[in-house]
Amino acid sequence: MNKKRSQYISYRTVFIFALMVLFVFIMLLFLAVIVIREQDYGLGLTLCVIGLAAILYGSYNWVYKPYRETSKAFNLFAEGLILQGIFDMRYPLSPLMHRATLRFKDMLDTKELINISKKQAEYLALQNQINPHFLYNTLEGIRSEALCTGMNDLAEMTEALATFFRYTISNVDNLVTLEDELVNIQNYYRIQQYRFGDRLNVNVEYDDEDEMEVLMLKLPKLTLQPIVENSIYHGIERKIGKGNLRIKIQTTSDRLLITISDDGLGISGEQLSNLNKRLREISLDGVAPTPKQKGGIAIVNVNNRIKLLFGEEYGIYMYSTENVGTDVTITLPKVKE
Known part of the structure; x- marks a missing residue:
């Protein structure tokens, strides 16, 4: 994924969703092959569980935690406790939200x-x-x-x-x-x-x-x-x-x-x-x-x-x-x- 785009939580969410769809497709295909050749359901299920756990772990660290950080910054701004903080967020929600925030910063002279x-x-x-x-x-x-x-x-x-x-x-x-x-x-x-x-x-x-x-x-x-x-x-x-x-x-x-x-x-x-x-x-x-x-x-x-x-x-x-x-x-x- 483009490094610049990867900072946006929306792109990360789309990427994780696409990865999960691809993973499900591959696992179903792989499971079908194993069942046909080996008649071994256990190996296929184990690989599915391991792959799904890896995706969920990556989603938590790559999407959920950045979202919590960004959400906290917006909550503090909404309560009037910070002003500059919303302009320095590491993980903007989306390119549109990022452009709107920068525009707001320009207006808020x-x-x-x-x-x-x-x-x-x-x-x-x-x-x-x-x-x-x-x-x-x-x-x-x-x-x-x-x-x-x-x-x-x-x-x-x-x-x-x-x-x-x-x-x-x-x-x-x-x-x-x-x-x-x-x-x-x-x-x-x-x-x-x-x-x-x-x-x-x-x-x-x-x-x-x-x-x-x-x-x-x-x-x-x-x-x-x-x-x-x-x-x-x-x-x-x-x-x-x-x-x-x-x-x-x-x-x-x-x-x-x-x-x-x-x-x-x-x-x-x-x-x-x-x-x-x-x-x-x-x-x-x-x-x-x-x-x-x-x-x-x-x-x-x-x-x-x-x-x-x-x-x-x-x-x-x-x-x-x-x-x-x-x-x-x-x-x-x-x-x-």
């Missing part, structure tokens, strides 16, 4: 998926086709008017809002430093303080002694803010009394670990399990934001961007206890340049 994620990052200010420059100029005009009339608090809030939008929309495709992300969080916290006042407290902690070196590590833009917003909206906002949000930053020899914790209402076990299941996979869910994704950027989308940029071993995982709080752990590679 990682850059295109990342661009889809970027659209969500821009959605907050572009929801109604608002021109960003028009938005900046309008906010600056409000700020100037507020300063002229002595409304300093309004001027400061407008400035914070303009800064936040500027950071959110500009150069979404770039990696930024951890310091840039934390500055954006501080600015976002200023905006939320006008709403929550003393009810909300945000604190940043570092485990690493060389704080400046850690602040220069790179990560995808708008990684932290959507998670902080999710913690405030789903955890702290509905809580009676004060709410605390902590951002803890740790590093290992090759990883950057960021844990965002809140002491809000927490998540039920079933919801937490479903959410972590979604976070283990790469999904295009949420390309069109829904009311449930309030804040502009879903956590799932942030997780997708991390996995697409750095690999499936990185991403987000959540821990939560109802009426105690929630921890969101972000695992990233240590990128210095």
Whole structure:
């Protein structure tokens, strides 16, 4: 059999079937000759059993085991646990399936998926086709008017809002430093303080002694803010009394670990399990934001961007206890340049 064709399970199945038909024909012919000449049925039956056992053994190793390997890869893909695995299968089912998979790989351009994620990052200010420059100029005009009339608090809030939008929309495709992300969080916290006042407290902690070196590590833009917003909206906002949000930053020899914790209402076990299941996979869910994704950027989308940029071993995982709080752990590679 052609070596290239032999990698396909469909060709192997056809070959084994043809071999079995040929074997049955030869055995029947051979058995007939033996019976006519020797009148010995036992020898013929023995040879049939041995030949059939050899074919079944070859079928198991040459067809069934490769099929199980391929089937497992497709099952893992269907569950969202792997992406590249279906492009690296040793035993495609058929030439048609192999061509379809390669075509899918060509269509599934990682850059295109990342661009889809970027659209969500821009959605907050572009929801109604608002021109960003028009938005900046309008906010600056409000700020100037507020300063002229002595409304300093309004001027400061407008400035914070303009800064936040500027950071959110500009150069979404770039990696930024951890310091840039934390500055954006501080600015976002200023905006939320006008709403929550003393009810909300945000604190940043570092485990690493060389704080400046850690602040220069790179990560995808708008990684932290959507998670902080999710913690405030789903955890702290509905809580009676004060709410605390902590951002803890740790590093290992090759990883950057960021844990965002809140002491809000927490998540039920079933919801937490479903959410972590979604976070283990790469999904295009949420390309069109829904009311449930309030804040502009879903956590799932942030997780997708991390996995697409750095690999499936990185991403987000959540821990939560109802009426105690929630921890969101972000695992990233240590990128210095």
